[in-house]
Structure formats: C-alpha cells, structure tokens
Amino acid sequence: MQVRIFPNLSRPGVGLKPRQESQRPLLPQHARHCPVLEAGSALGHLVYPPLEEHEAYYVEHRGDGRYEFKYFMRERSGNWGPVFSVTWTMPMGSIGMMREEVAFAREDPGVSEQGALRMARTFVVPEDFGTPPGAITLRGAWGFKTPEGWDTVYVPVLNMVDRPIAPMLVVRVETDWYAHQTEFRYVLQPGEGLPGSHSLPIGQAFFVPREDVELVECTSAEVEEVRKAREEFGQAKAEHTTTTRFGLEYSPHYSRESRRRREEKEEEGQGEEQGPE
Incomplete structure (x- = not known):
C-alpha cells in the first residue's frame, strides 16, 4: 500500500520526512530482545516539526489562559540563543479575541512582528489553545494522503515511558478525502511545556482501513x-x-x-x- 505525503503548506520542504523507528532511546537495553515491543514502537511513522537543524522552539502553558511560544536559533558557539517569543492570552470566559504579544530577544532578529506571528503559527495552532484547558497543538512537517477507504490515526510517540508524560488527544482522520495537515494536540498543566527540534519527533501516525470489525467467539x-x-x-x-x-x-x-x-x-x-x- 502506498501513502502519499505532502509538506507543511506554510513551510514546504522544511523538516525531516516521516519514518519508522523500532527503538526508543530511554528504554532499557534488553528491550532490544523483545520483538513485540519493537514492533509496537515501529507502528506507523514518527512525525517531526517543520524545523531546520539550526532551529528549535519551546511552547509552554503559563496558566491563567496564557500560552507562550519561544523560538531559538543555534549560534556559532553551538549554544541556543532566543530570537523572539509570542504570548497568547485567552479572553475572560474563553469567548472573544485572544491577545497576542511579540517580544524580541535580540536587536536584529531578522523578522518583523507580523513575521514572528506567522512563523509561530507554522509550528502551533493558537485557535486550539485551551480546548480543553492546557491544550497545545503542534504542527508536523509532512501530511498524509491515504488510499481510498484508509484513515490516519494520530497518537503520541509510542513507548516513550520517561516522565513526565503529557497526555495527548488521539484522533482518527479520513485522510483519503480530507486534506488534513498533521497536528498533535497535547494537554499540559500550568508550568509544563513542550520542546521542538529538527530531529525530535512530536508524534506518531499510523494507517487503518475504514471497515467495521465483528468479534466472533471461537468454537x-x-x-x-x-x-x-x-x-x-x-x-x-x-x-x-x-x-x-x-x-x-x-x-x-x-x-x-x-x-x-x-x-x-x-x-x-x-x-x-x-x-x-
């Protein structure tokens, strides 16, 4: 079966392509001797953010309806330097317009205020903030177009057992006809955040046929x-x-x-x- 992939429409061609990976870096070494565990990890494909190797971000739930996105670039020294941040504040009662504030961390950021807002929206979906409370949606670098009758299921990275683990809302999308840009919606507590880098997967996607399953008792x-x-x-x-x-x-x-x-x-x-x- 072939599944077609298309790039993030706001940043085409940037970011690693989805790939299968059976190993997890923080599982004990003897997990290599458990084929069913590795097969579970390799289910579907890991999805990465639309970032270059010299870029990174950190998005945080600040509490009281505030969400902050920070954008970083690798400096010549090898350290990560902040470029700008965007803070969204939800309206009272969560009904009405959000307030957006851009703050630059350097004199010459190389991007305007509107450019910073557009760039932030390449990685997150502000309209999803707070639905449910603490929710933060991350965008992937590539989307999927499945054959007729097949859906895409979006889940967190499987078998990542290191604490803390942010819960994620698992969704199933009919990607044979709906042009869905890959998104993963995590739900954070105040003070928690999610990092993003070129080689750090933000979620996992696998494909299932759209057909009913009937359970029949064995004879x-x-x-x-x-x-x-x-x-x-x-x-x-x-x-x-x-x-x-x-x-x-x-x-x-x-x-x-x-x-x-x-x-x-x-x-x-x-x-x-x-x-x-």
Whole structure:
C-alpha cells in the first residue's frame, strides 16, 4: 500500500520526512530482545516539526489562559540563543479575541512582528489553545494522503515511558478525502511545556482501513487449537532460550518464526506473479 505525503503548506520542504523507528532511546537495553515491543514502537511513522537543524522552539502553558511560544536559533558557539517569543492570552470566559504579544530577544532578529506571528503559527495552532484547558497543538512537517477507504490515526510517540508524560488527544482522520495537515494536540498543566527540534519527533501516525470489525467467539475446536499452539510455542521458545553476557535470558524463537512466515509469504507472492511456466 502506498501513502502519499505532502509538506507543511506554510513551510514546504522544511523538516525531516516521516519514518519508522523500532527503538526508543530511554528504554532499557534488553528491550532490544523483545520483538513485540519493537514492533509496537515501529507502528506507523514518527512525525517531526517543520524545523531546520539550526532551529528549535519551546511552547509552554503559563496558566491563567496564557500560552507562550519561544523560538531559538543555534549560534556559532553551538549554544541556543532566543530570537523572539509570542504570548497568547485567552479572553475572560474563553469567548472573544485572544491577545497576542511579540517580544524580541535580540536587536536584529531578522523578522518583523507580523513575521514572528506567522512563523509561530507554522509550528502551533493558537485557535486550539485551551480546548480543553492546557491544550497545545503542534504542527508536523509532512501530511498524509491515504488510499481510498484508509484513515490516519494520530497518537503520541509510542513507548516513550520517561516522565513526565503529557497526555495527548488521539484522533482518527479520513485522510483519503480530507486534506488534513498533521497536528498533535497535547494537554499540559500550568508550568509544563513542550520542546521542538529538527530531529525530535512530536508524534506518531499510523494507517487503518475504514471497515467495521465483528468479534466472533471461537468454537470449541478453535479454542483447542489455540491451546495446542500456545503449548507448542512455549516448548519451542524454551528450547531456543539463550543467555546474554549479563545473565539476561531471552528466546529469539518469536523473531525467527515471524521472519520465516514473512519469507514464505513473499515467496508465495513471487510464485503467483511468475505464474506457471
């Protein structure tokens, strides 16, 4: 299946393209021996912000209906230097116009006040602030156009277990017909913020078919097959158990069996394409 991707319309071509990644930097090393965990991490594609390598941002929920976006650039010394910040203040009762304030951190920022506001909107969606309270929406560098009948599900980066973890509103969009620019809406507490950099993913997206799933209870014979399969797998797993240098026991049986089944399916597909001689 092919999924088409298109760039952030406000900043086309800037930012890393979505990609699959099965590893997570802060999981313990022995997670590499858990194929189902890595398969879960690799579900779909990581999405990155529309930032160049020398750019970064930090967006914060300041409390009392105030949200602040700070834009940074890497200096020659290698340190990050602030360029400007934008503060949005929600109206009383959350009904009415927001107040926008731009503050520059250097004498020659290289951008006007209106330019700073436009740039900030490339990375965040001010209209979503405070819906629900503490919500901050981050924009991705690339969007998705799925085949007919397929949707895109937007989730936080899976298996990122380091604290603190900001909750995110998971959405499912019919991206086969709706031109949705990739967005991730996190919900923060006052004082919490989200960083953004060129190589730091802001969320994850995967694709599902738009069809109903009916749950059907297994027959007695099928339940017996399940029981037998579990016993056979457990026995084979025990036979292939090995020990690492640090004394961790693991079995590569699941990975080997999964690989074998995929290879058999690929060979069958190639045989069907070639047809009878």
